[in-house]
Amino acid sequence: MTDTAPRPTLEAVAARAGVSRATVSRVVNGGDGVRDILVERVRKAVEELGYVPNQAARSLVTRRHDAIAVVVAEPETRVFADPFFALQLRGISKELTAHDNQLVLLLTEGRDDHARVGRYLAGGHVDGALVFSLHLDDPLPELIQRAGVPTVFGGRPGWSGDRRDVVYVDSDNRGGARDAVRHLAGLGRTRIAHITGALDQTSAVDRLDGYRDVMADADPRLIAEADFTPAGGERAMRELLGRCPDVDAVFAANDLTASGALRVLREAGRRVPDDVAVVGFDDMLPLAEQTDPPLTTVRQDIEEMGRLMARLLLRGLDRGTPREGAGDTRSGVVLPTTLVRRASA
Amino acid sequence: MTDTAPRPTLEAVAARAGVSRATVSRVVNGGDGVRDILVERVRKAVEELGYVPNQAARSLVTRRHDAIAVVVAEPETRVFADPFFALQLRGISKELTAHDNQLVLLLTEGRDDHARVGRYLAGGHVDGALVFSLHLDDPLPELIQRAGVPTVFGGRPGWSGDRRDVVYVDSDNRGGARDAVRHLAGLGRTRIAHITGALDQTSAVDRLDGYRDVMADADPRLIAEADFTPAGGERAMRELLGRCPDVDAVFAANDLTASGALRVLREAGRRVPDDVAVVGFDDMLPLAEQTDPPLTTVRQDIEEMGRLMARLLLRGLDRGTPREGAGDTRSGVVLPTTLVRRASA
DNA sequence: GCAGGTGGTGAGAGCGCTCTCGCGCCCGCG
DNA sequence: CGCGGGCGCGAGAGCGCTCTCACCACCTGC
Known part of the structure; x- marks a missing residue:
């Protein structure tokens, strides 16, 4: 861990280029209103001295920090x-x-x-x-x-x-959720459940709203609350299977939750997607590609x-x-x- | 997006507390060598004015930035x-x-x-x-x-x-790798393969070295090169199965690679861990817990x-x-x- | 009672930069 | 040939802070 050498100042560059500090400053900041000859000379001096502006000094006066x-x-x-x-x-x-x-x-x-x-x-x-x-x-x-x-x-x-x-x-959490649910409906599914995310987060609320947009008159028992975690997904999926054994599709609030649901479905002997179709949200890689079966999901450009x-x-x-x-x-x-x-x- | 109000300066605090700038500075920076009465007065003034030191000005002289x-x-x-x-x-x-x-x-x-x-x-x-x-x-x-x-x-x-x-x-990539391989050996496995990481990274090299420490006289064909990705793991596992059908254990350079290997093993009809035992590296969650079967792996405290x-x-x-x-x-x-x-x- | 501390405080000089101002120069116009 | 107006540049005043140093008590010891 070496000490940093004393860095050249504007003054030094000015001296070397034979101009004033002000001119060097102008050049360093774009060089407007300075003759090309001087710009060149200053640039050369900057180069030779390895001058780098002191950001602290600059911020002090400009009040910007970039x-x-x-x-x-x-x-x-x-x-x-x-x-x-x-x-x-x-x-x-x-x-x-x-x-x-x-x-x-x-x-x-x-x-x-x-x-x-x-x-x-x-x-x-x-x-x-x-x-x-x-x-x-x-x-x-x-x-x-x-x-x-x-x-x-x-x-x-x-x-x-x-x-x-x-x-x-x-x-577009709400729109994405709508797409997911519509996709499931388009597959001919009628008992489409939703496993929510943590409802203290707007994304979870919006996804739930999207689900409701499409499933306006759905059985409320088809909605199970979870928290975006795999464990939550497992719990919710078990609930769902107990409550509505005829469920034929699940829209999970995210991929993690979906992966939990998939596991429970497998244990329960339900085939995916034949018996129960599953859609996630996020397109979280590599997870979404590596679940069994690979997950259909809603991608967002993060x-x-x-x-x-x-x-x-x-x-x-x-x-x-x-x-x-x-x-x-x-x-x-x-x-x-x-x-x-x-x-x- | 509101503009920030003009902030009080050291000077302002000094005036309000009836002391000099220097004293305020001392108090702000710990307050050593200032009488308690003054410290208190300055603290109060700082509080009332909502004074926050200007970091740029400070850095300019101290040459530290924190x-x-x-x-x-x-x-x-x-x-x-x-x-x-x-x-x-x-x-x-x-x-x-x-x-x-x-x-x-x-x-x-x-x-x-x-x-x-x-x-x-x-x-x-x-x-x-x-x-x-x-x-x-x-x-x-x-x-x-x-x-x-x-x-x-x-x-x-x-x-x-x-x-x-x-x-x-x-x-301790090397030591961790040794533990993994020893664990496999302890399970009675004798044809222990290694799927490497990207060998332009020291971690991959070290893990390979750890494998070699234990398997000094192993069949070199038991080593397949990959790149820390699931796809690489799949490729390497296929290679391995082709080259050494009698392989009974795999130590993969990381969990991603291991997950790819697991998939290939499943496709090939090999049971894990019965036919082939698999160990990963990283303990990457949630992946490591959710592979099928859940992955034995080497955890590092990242x-x-x-x-x-x-x-x-x-x-x-x-x-x-x-x-x-x-x-x-x-x-x-x-x-x-x-x-x-x-x-x- | 006076030299010699000693601990607390303030004055002031910068840190390296930007930016306003004014000065000199050269152009064009009358 | 003289004068106003740009344009290009330099001088200098800060930005808000720290830190050295001098100063002023007051206190100790002989």
């Missing part, structure tokens, strides 16, 4: 057990990188961390925040909103209904969600490519989903 | 397809948070990004870096080392043999690896709890693994 916080509130390990989070992060990273912004990651667990995150964001260390608010009762979004930091949410926050200034990006979140935020900050998809700063952007047919339905 | 870069070089999506990365990140995040450091995430893909990362690190925006170098020929580690930023590597870098100043944290990396780096920077596990700044730290017995072996 840094965005990504806040992932996840008391449970769920987010970590699937690639969802990582993919979104990657989309975000790509977009931020393309616009020369840094990504400051804040992972929170438990209430204690909320204050810390609030303080950090209020502290003006970053220009904006991307926040994943997964739970309806999560105080974090409110807290962040209050910190006065420009924010884009990943997933519809629970309270967005009453606030038109909330910007978020979400998948990486694109991340990218879009970043783009929206940057645009709100007057960064990013101007007018690209002009005026698209609607408060909520919903990305389409697609049904991926495999063997389970 | 920020650590986490560099994840991953051209392939592999890292994103499993929770490995996320868990490690979480461990890192916990440790950094505990010491009030920020986590700047740099994801790279492809050669172009290397220069960008190098520039960023050399730019002195962060105090140190945690780098995941997964490939033997990755130029990134060298590049980073040259940038003169204190660095801890995740996973043994390929070239660490010749450089004693390289600090890294790794799992979160702890992350935490340890952060701790080592912070300690190297003279931060972190002093003397905690004194003098433990060895160049390489290897974490133990444990065999998790499930049904497949």
Whole structure:
């Protein structure tokens, strides 16, 4: 672990190029209004000295940081057990990188961390925040909103209904759910059950709503509540089999849940899809491809969600490519989903 | 997206508390050498004004940033397809948070990004870096080392043999592999095969070495090369069955590979574990629990690896709890693994 | 009772950058 | 040939903080 050598300053570059600090600064920041001869000379000096601007000094005066916080509130390990989070992060990273912004990651667990995150964001260390608010009762979004930091949410926050200034990006959970259920209906299934996700999350609520859109007059006993986990899926599937032995299809709120349901179905001697067809949600790989049978599911473009979140935020900050998809700063952007047919339905 | 209000400065707090800037600064940074009466007065003023120090201004003079870069070089999506990365990140995040450091995430893909990362690190925006170098020929580690930023590597870098100043944290891949193979041997298996990982990664090489430690005089045809993917596992397993039909056990380089192997074995009508016992590596959940049969595998404490990396780096920077596990700044730290017995072996 | 600490405080000089301003130069026009 | 107006550049004032240093009590010891 070596110490970093003393880095050359603007002053040094200026001296070497035989110009003033101001001119070097202009060149470094685009070089408008400087004669080509000088631009060239300064560039050369920068090169030779290996000059890199001191971001701290720059931020001090510009009050920008070219840094965005990504806040992932996840008391449970769920987010970590699937690639969802990582993919979104990657989309975000790509977009931020393309616009020369840094990504400051804040992972929170438990209430204690909320204050810390609030303080950090209020502290003006970053220009904006991307926040994943997964739970309806999560105080974090409110807290962040209050910190006065420009924010884009990943997933519809629970309270967005009453606030038109909330910007978020979400998948079309409801539409995707409708597609899944319609697909099952199209297969001739009539006793289509739904295993819900954790209903304190908007995604679970929206998927349930989608199910209801299609199955308006369905037997309410065909709905079993679970929590997005395989174990929850198993439990719910057992319930379902006990309650409605004639069930011939299941739409599970996500692939993990579906995998649990599949296992119970197999144990119960029900053939999939012959006896019971199963559809999941997420298209979580490799899981969805490797269940037995491979899972028909609803795919969402997670990486694109991340990218879009970043783009929206940057645009709100007057960064990013101007007018690209002009005026698209609607408060909520919903990305389409697609049904991926495999063997389970 | 509201604009942030003008924040109070040290000066403002000083005025309100009736002291000098210097005194406020002292209080904000611990309050040593200031009378309790004044400390109290300053604290009150800070509270009332909602003062938060301007990190940019502070960094400008202290030359510290209390920020650590986490560099994840991953051209392939592999890292994103499993929770490995996320868990490690979480461990890192916990440790950094505990010491009030920020986590700047740099994801790279492809050669172009290397220069960008190098520039960023050399730019002195962060105090140190945690780098995941997964490939033997990755130029990134060298590049980073040259940038003169204190660095801890995740996973043994390929070239660490010749450089004693390289600090890294790794799992005991070799020892874990030995345990796995010994376990299979203990089951009375004699034709134990190994499906390797991508051999341009040290973890794959080390696991292969562990296999060889136990199976010194094994039939070389029992070794099939794969790449950590399920598809690779399938391919290798087919090869193996063709080459050595009498194979009675398989140690796969990771769980993904093992899952592919399991599928091929099932198709081939071999019962697991009766005909062929299978052991994986990683204990990747939920996959490992949900294969058919559930996978016996080698677990590594991934979160702890992350935490340890952060701790080592912070300690190297003279931060972190002093003397905690004194003098433990060895160049390489290897974490133990444990065999998790499930049904497949 | 005075030299020599000692512990608490404030004044002030930067850290490296941006940005406003004004000055000089050269152009075009009258 | 003189004068107004750009345009290109440099001087200098900060941004908000830390940290050294000098200063001013007050306290100890001879």
